[in-house]
């Protein structure tokens with residue numbers, strides 16, 4: 105079998121130039137293990153405002169602050185014992201912690217949409233960490249797509265969505281995890297799962313020694329046969345095509361996103377997220393395949409049922425939002 109090509113890695117000079125652009129208030133897209141981020145200097149109101157403008161993102165939706173070390177995170181937010189345990193277990197990695205802002209936290213209030221808590225994480229990607237080190241300041245980075253659209257897992261996705269709106273796009277190849285970080289709110293007595301993502305909620309609960317509270321509208325557990333009411337869901341991660349979920353037999357004319365082997369008689373545009381039913385592989389393929397099928401300009405993308413366990417929770421969450429009624 106052919107070995108996968110090594111991931112492209114921007115030169116040190118290119119990363120240094122990107123860090124200078126960040127420090128000058130410009131926007132830099134960079135790879136992380138989850139998805140590509142659209143980065144800006146978190147301490148600059150103007151730079152953070154430029155993020156909201158470039159994405160067309162509502163100002164009430166706060167951003168994640170990326171740092172390179174736990175010490176840097178502790179300068180921004182207040183860690184308790186639970187937060188330290190999760191940070192030690194999952195960082196660098198696809199877990200975002202929402203914690204109270206410190207009194208002299210230098211991060212722009214725009215980044216947290218005026219809230220007195222802040223979302224932070226250390227990404228597990230060499231290019232991201234080299235950039236953060238060189239920038240030597242906290243960097244806000246939402247996914248580098250227009251608001252509401254499918255997240256980018258390749259540099260060319262960013263170029264297509266945001267090309268002219270960013271100063272630099274650092275290419276680090278395909279994102280390894282493929283779905284965004286798991287977001288856990290630790291500002292109250294009980295930890296709350298705000299967004300399922302790359303870190304398994306079961307592993308987080310094991311590390312905490314406590315159950316995560318799940319707000320209504322978050323798909324959890326192996327709750328087979330209990331689909332969430334799409335009416336509760338904000339449309340997000342949406343391709344141009346309509347999305348129909350839980351489909352074993354696509355209709356003529358539909359594109360099909362499978363899980364497991366493709367149906368033998370299927371002739372339309374389609375792909376399988378994972379022929380061997382591997383949820384990690386499916387997560388890594390999800391957004392790129394949704395984008396590729398959308399480019400075929402079909403009216404509907406039908407999607408196979410995906411198990412609701414491990415990374416399947418995040419995959420089902422993104423798919424449910426992709427299928428939710430559009431505003």
Ligand code: TXA
Nearest residue numbers: 138140141166167168202221222223245246247284285
């Ligand atoms: O994997 C990821 O998390 C990627 C990469 C680039 O790091 N970033 C990402 O950012 O997905 P974004 O902006 O697309 O999603 C941030 C999520 C949103 O659901 C937002 O509402 C939540 O984090 N969030 C951010 N700050 C928050 C806060 N202070 N309180 C509650 N939720 C917050």
Ligand code: MG
Nearest residue numbers: 246247255284
């Ligand atoms: Mg996003």
